[in-house]
Amino acid sequence: MKTPMTRRSFLTRTSTAALGLGLSARVMSRAQGANEKVVMGIIGAGGMGRSNMSGLLKVPGVEFAAVCDVDKAQQDKALEILKKAGQPDPKVYGDFREVLDRKDIDAVLIATPDHWHAIPFIAACEAGKDIYCEKPISHDIMEAKSMLGAAQHFKRVIQIGTWQRSVKHFQTAIDFVRSGEMGTIAVCRAWFVSAFGGWPKPMEPKPDGPAPEGFNYDMWLGPAPKRPYNPNRSHWNWRWFYDYGGGLVTDWGVHMMDIVFLGMQQSDPLSVACDGGIYALKDDRDTPDTMQAIYRFPNFLMNWETRFTNGRGLDGGRTHGAEFIGTKGTLVVDRTDYQWFPENKDNPGPKAFEKSPPHDHWQNFIDCVKTREKPRSDIYSMAKTTMCCHLANIAYQSGKTVEWNAKKLDLANPQVAHGCKSYSRPYRAPWKLKQYPVTLA
Incomplete structure (x- = not known):
């Protein structure tokens, strides 16, 4: 399995919005018909990842072509589920970037721990992939804003795993x-x-x-x-x-x-x-x-x-x-x-x-991948819900009352958040959080 230092720089790997828009057109052309196949990869194959993967496998036309996890034991459990579902043998990875490099994958399921949501999420947007992401969307407020901005910039279909909405x-x-x-x-x-x-x-x-x-x-x-x-x-x-x-x-x-x-x-x-x-x-x-x-x-x-x-x-x-x-x-x-x-x-x-009845949250996501409509747990509203949780x-x-500025999606008294991990955090090298501005709805 590869570590961050064995691959070229993450920030220079994705080449631009043009790549994302090109792949978006490919996905749309492939997935317009109700019976068209949607090819997915799973990034994070632990308990929630496997649960969501099992749900997505119940949607007709969904195929998992890639399993990515840093733990071989989790990989093996996911592979067993795919085998029992009669899926073609997927390729296995220990580095999410190799999944995103694949041009045949239309969408990814991100079910890593919270501290590992933002980086693969933003990279998936840059790579033109649609995303089903486990909740909460982010580890902190600054990540939530960057993730929302990336989804808006690259016009991705995003469903968050707050299935109660369905x-x-x-x-x-x-x-x-x-x-x-x-x-x-x-x-x-x-x-x-x-x-x-x-x-x-x-x-x-x-x-x-x-x-x-x-x-x-x-x-x-x-x-x-x-x-x-x-x-x-x-x-x-x-x-x-x-x-x-x-x-x-x-x-x-x-x-x-x-x-x-x-x-x-x-x-x-x-x-x-x-x-x-x-x-x-x-x-x-x-x-x-x-x-x-x-x-x-x-x-x-x-x-x-x-x-x-x-x-x-x-x-x-x-x-x-x-x-x-x-x-x-x-x-x-x-x-x-x-x-x-x-x-x-x-x-x-x-x-x-x-x-x-059994919820159809996964069906809603796949339908929206095909139609490009907004899913029930869309990224904008769920970014705001997640940020509200971070405010608590x-x-x-901080031990302080936090004030909110809705027009900036940020604290009105940011000085109270100094040193608060739920507001922002320094990244361990070589990882960095790429910033994308947010457009208010």
């Missing part, structure tokens, strides 16, 4: 909030809670040591700081460390807050205040297990909560959810169903809950 009962709940039937909505909530010892479990201390055979740990670190290998900071658990992820507010907040923003049709807070700490799990993570964040919007407040003290959730024991509190009643929705609590019996609320972390890391 589930019927979430759509029904959002429509009801927008209908005005709830009266004035002054308070919203979003949350994820878990019992002590549940998920995510405390991490037992483990010593530093050599990385497993077949695992290119230096490439896995990529732009993150150099440090010895430790299994508690690697596969899966990386999300509990600010060097690689953003904790539960980016892992689950990006799902549940997104529903609030869609219902209220607002995703530009005026300010965000946050506090919390590591009170329950007490291991070596540096993201909080307990967090309370208050988002102030022009016409309402939103509270984000996460905790790990016991299994009693909010509003009837729901371990996760989004809640809208209006003058005519309260609506709660999670991945199970929604529930309406009217102030009087004359307000019937949303239509009776219907069991949601910045407020937590």
